[in-house]
Amino acid sequence: MKMYRVVEIERIRQEARNVKTFRFADDSSPLPGQFYMIWIPGVDEFPMSISYTGALKGFTVKKIGRGTSRMHDLEPGDKIWIRGPYGRGFHIDKRRKSLVVGGGSGMATLGPLIEEIKGDVIIAARTKEELIFTERFSHLNPWIATDDGSAGFKGYATDLARKLVEEREYDIIYACGPEQMIKGLVDLAFERDIDIQVSLERLMKCGIGICDSCSINGYRVCVDGPVFFKEELKNMDELGKVRRGWSGKREVVR
Amino acid sequence: MKMYRVVEIERIRQEARNVKTFRFADDSSPLPGQFYMIWIPGVDEFPMSISYTGALKGFTVKKIGRGTSRMHDLEPGDKIWIRGPYGRGFHIDKRRKSLVVGGGSGMATLGPLIEEIKGDVIIAARTKEELIFTERFSHLNPWIATDDGSAGFKGYATDLARKLVEEREYDIIYACGPEQMIKGLVDLAFERDIDIQVSLERLMKCGIGICDSCSINGYRVCVDGPVFFKEELKNMDELGKVRRGWSGKREVVR
Amino acid sequence: MLYVEINGIGFHNPLILASGILDESGDTMKRIASLGAGGLVTKSVGIKERQGYPNPVIYELPNGMGLLNAIGLANPGIDSFEEEIHLALDSGVPVIGSIFGADEEEFAYLAKKMEEYGVNAVELNLSCPHAKGYGMEIGVDPDLVESIVKEVKGRVNIPVWAKLTPNTHRIVEIAKSAENADALVLINTVKGMVIDVDARMPVLSNGFGGLSGPCIKPIGVRAVYEVSSEVDVPVIGVGGITTGKDVLEYIMAGAMAVEIGTAIYLRGIDVFRKIEKELKDWLLKNEIKSITELVGVAQRR
Amino acid sequence: MLYVEINGIGFHNPLILASGILDESGDTMKRIASLGAGGLVTKSVGIKERQGYPNPVIYELPNGMGLLNAIGLANPGIDSFEEEIHLALDSGVPVIGSIFGADEEEFAYLAKKMEEYGVNAVELNLSCPHAKGYGMEIGVDPDLVESIVKEVKGRVNIPVWAKLTPNTHRIVEIAKSAENADALVLINTVKGMVIDVDARMPVLSNGFGGLSGPCIKPIGVRAVYEVSSEVDVPVIGVGGITTGKDVLEYIMAGAMAVEIGTAIYLRGIDVFRKIEKELKDWLLKNEIKSITELVGVAQRR
């Protein structure tokens, strides 16, 4: 039961090509991994992870379509409507040595988590211009991976992760990003017997667990997730394969 | 916002001719002077003051018409439906020397009050057989008045009250009973410059302040009362004169 | 900032007491005016005294959702109502006399009487959901609605308001058939029932009742939105208004003013004052000079 | 104790998942059955794939009163739905295929397809309040309702349920016109609107939506009470059921079973299990052997 409230954008920061962070004040108390529904009246409503918790909260938004494009046109002083926080966030155990893997805008979701754990961070993107939060987490010396090698490791985040996992000891992997990346990391975790928690994205209509549009193998990403645990991922055979379009029809995950 | 709950009658006591007390458990916390609406499904719903507070609560009911007659037929183990507590109770200041005047079933309302104050109590009725709570409060040595002199002082409660007020010092009068008696006591209080609080009765439909059937000079007995204070009584020119019938039509108070 | 005019009658704010809630007694109405109401609609009055239904006549819904009632059009009859009207008029705010009848003739007679008593307007109750032969049973028949409105209009000189029911799929059609009236009032209560499971019977003595309060607000807003764009007379919104924002919702949907009832139960008898303050604060913050600027702004054009 | 039979189909409890809530995907339906539902109604499916309305399609009412939604009959189209039905049937509980169409022919075609897919019954959605040309627009016309039911009945051998709208004053008339069906389902959502005052526009992209949840329960109970005494077929109650007592209210009003949707949002996906326990506890305490004993006991005779 979370009703709309209007919040004012206080600061905006360009994080990368097509990615901006919007800071605003709101007195909800989200956990890392939780999300909100953002409504831009007359335009669209869409889910967005919290990328900064605390008093001055943040959304870090990649420009994708109608809603996110209009969001990118906003300026400080403009308003957005939000409801939330929703969903199940990460379960964090500070004692465990963690490997955090963020692909593309998936880093947005991981931001608040990284502030609470100890371990290594991989920031990945297709190319240098799309890396986000490299400055925010520069004190952690994050590993960088780009598909085209324009910065850091040349190759997929999964490849870098496999290398690190082979060289170092981790208790758990936390991941968010493109679904193929997540699928690769889940396989890796089972293979190497490491714990894992991943945050998934699906098309969302309601955000409150009743419309079934975000469901994957009977789990609702909006309420049962977006963060899923290893036991649940075991039999999630739609991961990286099937999702639902706006009509509810099955689609292939790119 | 008080919903119906079913309570079981645990004990019944014949208090006087046509008056019985019904004891039941309910976890509401009424103040002296507050009332409940009692529903007997298929029969009637009517207001009733709380006559015993605490864990084993009580209603002390005079048989008047359809609803109260059916109530008198109930036996231990039978159930009634109640909602409440409602209304404004007495404002009690234990330091003040009080004169409590209860006429007829008006004593029901005053029972819980008497347990909390110090001072004198007048129990009045038309005749000996209609006196109630003489045993309950025997330790307080209550004054008794009967219209026919069959017990105690012969005459109206107001006459006895006037006598006491003239002989003794009181800070406040608390009263409940027939409206003519109340009217007399209000006049007495103004005349002798004593404070007064009275509990009024009016026909009640809703009990929650919206139907206007219980109103007296713009005050709703169910919400603004049933207990009224001296300031409010000052200009209450309908007291002892006008009330409303079931249709809302003005009637003369007997 | 809050002043509105409807049919030439000025209201110092658009917050009018709804029919049937604390408006049987002139003194109570006066008190409500003194506590901030911009206008008063009386209890619906008929030709003859009517006892209404036996208790229980009201049920409190859980979680502040509102009430279910079946008072049953209890009223003292038009002949005994003059005194109450005079007291209400003493308050200084406009008084609208609500009436219910079984046919054109009864409505016209009652309206005439109300006019004689001095009310500023009459409101035709074409919408009570729980009284046999009255209200909603009449109010879902467009022809009958049209002819009642016509008859009353022909007999009195004061403005005539028609109060309509939401318990129909053809609310726009009925609104149009009542367009001869000077204003339309939407909505009356929504027909409902609550059963007490332990008693194994409906709670209200009448079985059926009318829902009011927050649970019907989206139905009222919808009705005002649907109707106000289709008719040329002012629409007055009713149903579940409890806060200043609720008033704005109705105004933005297309209402010129609102009526308020159940909120008295939820927030106390001084609720008009509270809502007035909430409205003013919002208008100030949003730099709106007159609430009339907002009428219908949520309508799609 | 909770077993009921409707049209010869056995339900281990009378708690059926309502159409449109978590029943687009066969896996989700299976999960809900494993969490206690006695039966499953699928999302309403039409001839062609339909995107429905853009977001926002849902609004959360305050104080747990329920939801306002305008999904807009989004669905993958009947041809893509076979796989979901098969998965749902895996659950072992009866599966009812909900369908919507624009005319007799569409309904009959869809029903036939559903029958081929193996569903235990079909439910005709004659009642969605917010989609142009479908649902309620059809469901308030008694003649059309009658001929749709007749056409479908003539084309399939499985039981046919007709789901009706409460957004009309002639619900009993419509129920009678649908009596050719094997069961009636009451009610679909109630037409409503919420305006965001700060945005100055309706929240839902479609403007209008359908109310569900506790705020409509008294409307649903009333509809079941009104209809069940006038028809000879079983009535299935829907609308705002959230607790065991709510189920009993509908059963006592005359329903043989109930459907549950919005309660999943209010109490979690295991709400069927919770309600089942509440029901059992009440029946035990009141020494009732079978819930069927209570059907219609609140009806006045």
Ligand SMILES: Cc1cc2nc3c(=O)[nH]c(=O)nc-3n(C[C@H](O)[C@H](O)[C@H](O)COP(=O)(O)OP(=O)(O)OC[C@H]3O[C@@H](n4cnc5c(N)ncnc54)[C@H](O)[C@@H]3O)c2cc1C
């Ligand atoms: C729980 C959750 C958290 C998210 N957090 C973030 C975040 O922190 N930062 C961020 O940049 N993005 C995030 N996203 C993704 C974001 O919601 C989408 O980018 C947004 O909905 C696009 O809206 P739009 O109106 O701009 O695009 P639209 O015009 O609606 O769509 C553009 C295209 O993108 C596709 N699309 C839209 N949403 C999704 C989706 N959820 N999954 C797959 N495809 C989709 C559409 O089908 C279409 O092809 C999150 C999504 C979820 C489910």
Ligand SMILES: Cc1cc2nc3c(=O)[nH]c(=O)nc-3n(C[C@H](O)[C@H](O)[C@H](O)COP(=O)(O)OP(=O)(O)OC[C@H]3O[C@@H](n4cnc5c(N)ncnc54)[C@H](O)[C@@H]3O)c2cc1C
């Ligand atoms: C706040 C309040 C507290 C009360 N507390 C008590 C109490 O503790 N003990 C007690 O015995 N009684 C009390 N009463 C009175 C009690 O409510 C009535 O006796 C009861 O309503 C009668 O119901 P019935 O169905 O038996 O009578 P009905 O059959 O409904 O009526 C019988 C006759 O009594 C008249 N009558 C009914 N109620 C009232 C009333 N409230 N005022 C005036 N005339 C009335 C009717 O008009 C009718 O003439 C209280 C009333 C109020 C308003």
Ligand SMILES: Cc1cc2nc3c(=O)[nH]c(=O)nc-3n(C[C@H](O)[C@H](O)[C@H](O)COP(=O)(O)O)c2cc1C
């Ligand atoms: C107890 C009660 C009595 C009512 N009596 C009447 C009436 O006599 N005439 C009428 O037109 N409406 C009557 N109504 C309906 C209200 O005027 C109003 O339309 C409805 O309650 C919705 O507004 P609300 O939610 O602000 O109460 C009554 C409502 C209640 C709760």
Ligand SMILES: Cc1cc2nc3c(=O)[nH]c(=O)nc-3n(C[C@H](O)[C@H](O)[C@H](O)COP(=O)(O)O)c2cc1C
């Ligand atoms: C999000 C949502 C989608 C719905 N979709 C459908 C639908 O496709 N077909 C249908 O017949 N009813 C649909 N309904 C109505 C429900 O089946 C049900 O009749 C209504 O919600 C009342 O029950 P509830 O209060 O238990 O939710 C939908 C309801 C909701 C909330």
Ligand code: FES
């Ligand atoms: S978005 Fe509707 S169930 Fe998840």
Ligand code: FES
């Ligand atoms: S009993 Fe209804 S206002 Fe007091």
